[in-house]
Amino acid sequence: MDIQATNEQKRILEATGRIIKINARAGTGKTTTLCLIAEHNRDKKILYLVFNKKNRDEAERIFPPHVKIKTVHAFARFSLSSLGKRFKTDDNFNVCTFLPYFGKERNRQTLATLSYNFLTFFLNSGFEKLEEAINPYIEDCLTEEQRKTFNHHEKRIIQITRDFATSWNKEEISGPHDFYLKLSHIKKTFHKELEKFDIILVDEGQDLSHVMLDSMSHCTKRIVLVGDTHQRIYSFRYALDAMRIMKCDEDFDLSLSFRFGKRIADLVTMFILQSKNEMNFKICGYENRKSEVSFYSDLSLVNQEIKTAILSRTNMALFKNAMYLRSKKIRFFLNVTSNLS
Numbered sequence: 001m002d003i004q005a006t007n008e009q010k011r012i013l014e015a016t017g018r019i020i021k022i023n024a025r026a027g028t029g030k031t032t033t034l035c036l037i038a039e040h041n042r043d044k045k046i047l048y049l050v051f052n053k054k055n056r057d058e059a060e061r062i063f064p065p066h067v068k069i070k071t072v073h074a075f076a077r078f079s080l081s082s083l084g085k086r087f088k089t090d091d092n093f094n095v096c097t098f099l100p101y102f103g104k105e106r107n108r109q110t111l112a113t114l115s116y117n118f119l120t121f122f123l124n125s126g127f128e129k130l131e132e133a134i135n136p137y138i139e140d141c142l143t144e145e146q147r148k149t150f151n152h153h154e155k156r157i158i159q160i161t162r163d164f165a166t167s168w169n170k171e172e173i174s175g176p177h178d179f180y181l182k183l184s185h186i187k188k189t190f191h192k193e194l195e196k197f198d199i200i201l202v203d204e205g206q207d208l209s210h211v212m213l214d215s216m217s218h219c220t221k222r223i224v225l226v227g228d229t230h231q232r233i234y235s236f237r238y239a240l241d242a243m244r245i246m247k248c249d250e251d252f253d254l255s256l257s258f259r260f261g262k263r264i265a266d267l268v269t270m271f272i273l274q275s276k277n278e279m280n281f282k283i284c285g286y287e288n289r290k291s292e293v294s295f296y297s298d299l300s301l302v303n304q305e306i307k308t309a310i311l312s313r314t315n316m317a318l319f320k321n322a323m324y325l326r327s328k329k330i331r332f333f334l335n336v337t338s339n340l341s
Contacts (some may be wrong), residue, residue, distance in 0.1 A: 008254050009033050013040050017249025021205065022226040025283040027259030030226055031059065034201050037224060038067045044198040049075060051204045068197075072212060073177040076184040079193035084184070090174035101160050107149065111157070114150050117141070119161040123178035124209040124238045128186050130162055141238070178209075185211040194219045202226065207234040208242045216246070230272065255282045261291035299324050 005013065009029065012022060013036060024030040038046055046067045050056050059069045070078065077084035098112035105111065121141060122133040134154070138147055150157065168175035169183075184190040190211070194200055198221060202208075205227025208216075216223055227243045257265060265285035272281045285291060292306065299321060302308055310332075312318035318334075325332045 003032060003036065005036055006256055008252065008256065009036055012252050012254075013037065015250045015252070018221075019223045019225070019246070019248040020250045020252065021243060021246065021248045022224065022252050022254060023243060024226050024228055024254040025257055026228065026231065027257040028254035028283075029256075029258060030203075030254060031062070033254060034203075034224070034226065035063055037199075037201065038064050041199060042066060045196070046199045046201065047075075047194070047197040048201040049203060051207070055203065067201075072209075073181055075193065076181040076190050079184045079189040080180060080187070081189070084180055086171060087168075087180050088171070088174040089177055089180075091176075093176040098160065110146075110149055111153055114142075114146065114153075115157050115160055118150075118157060119164060120178065121238050122161070123176070123182045124211060126185070126210040126214040130158060130165070134158070181209070181211055185215060191215045191218050195221060197221055199224065202242075205242045205246075206230075206232045207239040209237075209239055213240055213242055213246065216242075253282065256284045256286065258286045258289070261285040261287070261289045263293050264291040267293050300328075304330060 006029070009032075012020070012033060022030070022033065024033070034048065038048075042064070044066075048059060048063065048067050048069045049072050050059060050069065052071060056069050056071050056074075063069060077087070080087075095109075095112050095116045098115045099108055101115070102108035102111045118133070118137050121137045122130055125133050125136070127133045127136075138150060142150060164173075164175075165179070167173045168179045181190075194215060200216075200219065200221055200223050202212075202216070202223065202225045205225040206229050207227070216225075225242060225246060225248070227241075229241055229243050232239075232241060262285035265283050268283055269281060272278055294302075296302055299310070302310075310321055312321055322332065322334070
C-alpha cells in the first residue's frame with residue numbers, strides 16, 4: 001500500500017500501548033489507518049472485526065492477506081466450531097414473532113414488545129442467565145408505565161423468552177444472529193479465539209454490545225479500537241460506547257477529513273461545541289477539497305449543478321423531501337446499512 005501517512009497516522013503507527021483507541025471523525029481515513037497498522041505489522045497474526053458484510057467485503061479488497069477479516073457475528077459462529085455450523089438463523093426475528101403468544105389480549109402489542117426487547121437485551125448483555133438480566137432491564141430500559149406492565153406479566157414473559165432460547169439451543173427453531181454471539185460468550189469460545197491472534201482491530205467502537213466489551217476486557221492481546229462517539233446508531237439495541245467506557249493505554253484522534261473542506265468542518269465543529277459542549281472536539285477540512293454551506297427553506301432553490309447532501313430532522317421530512325425530488329425528476333439516493341453477518 002503506497003500511501004503517505006498523515007502526522008496523526010504516523011503517531012498511531014508509533015504507538016506501543018497494548019490497548020489503543022482511535023477517535024476517528026467522519027472521512028478521516030479510519031480504514032486507511034487500520035491498513036497502515038496491518039502493513040506495519042506484517043509479521044503478526046491480525047484479526048479485523050467489522051460490523052457488517054458490506055464493511056467486510058470492502059476490507060477484503062484492500063487489506064493485506066495476513067489479516068483475517070470477520071464480522072462480529074460470523075466470528076462468534078466460527079469460534080463455536082462444529083456447533084456454530086449447525087445453527088440456522090432467522091433474519092425475521094422481531095416483535096411480531098411474540099404476538100401469537102399473547103392471543104387476543106388488549107395489550108398484546110405491548111407485551112410482545114416487552115418480551116422481544118427483554119430477550120434482545122439479554123442476548124447482548126454480559127449476563128449468563130435470564131434472571132440476572134431482569135432487574136437491569138427494568139431499571140435501565142423501561143418507563144414507569146412499562147415497569148408496571150412488565151412486573152405484572154413477568155412470569156409469562158420470562159417463560160416465553162426462556163422457551164425461545166431453549167428451542168434455539170436445541171436447534172428446534174432458527175434463531176437470530178445475536179443468539180450464537182451470546183452462546184459464544186457463555187461458552188467463552190469468543191474470548192478463546194481472540195487469544196489466537198497477536199493484534200485485534202475492532203471497528204465501530206461506539207456501538208459495541210456488552211458481550212464484545214466483556215470479551216475484549218478479558219483479552220490479553222493487543223487491541224486497536226476505532227470509532228466515533230458522534231456516529232452512534234445502535235443504542236436502541238443496547239449497544240455501549242466503548243470509546244468512552246473502555247480503558248486504554250494510549251488515545252489518539254483522526255481529525256483531518258478528506259470528504260469535505262474547511263467551511264463544512266468549521267460548521268460541524270460549531271454545532272458540536274454548541275449542542276454537546278465538547279470543548280475538545282476537533283475536525284479539520286481537507287485543503288484540496290472545496291465545500292459550500294447553504295441553508296434552504298425551499299428545496300427548489302437548491303443548485304442542482306452541485307452535489308448536495310440534504311439533512312432531514314425526521315423521517316416525515318425525509319420522505320417529504322424524497323417525494324419532492326422524485327416529482328421534479330431529480331436523482332437522489334439514500335444510504336442504508338444492514339445485514340450484520
